[in-house]
Amino acid sequence: MTVTAEIDITRPVGRKLVRDLENKRCVKMSYPVVGRTERSYSHAEVWKMGEDILNEVFGTTDIKFD
Secondary structure, X not given: OOOOOOOOOOOHHHHHHHHHHHOOOXXXXXXXXXXXXXXXXXXXXXXXXXXHHHHHHHOOOOOOOO
16 A cells, blocks of 8 residues: 655645655655756757857957867
């Protein structure tokens, strides 16, 4: 049998419960990722972002990584 519980870790009592449960072999902890979206960039997109940042910092449009 499996039990799922939500523990509020923003409060001291919740953090203590999590610390106590983490040391048990029969407990499996999972932490949800909230508000984060996975995005992967292509090689060309990364270099383009680098060009844009450097051009903005130095006030030019001449920097190109070709």
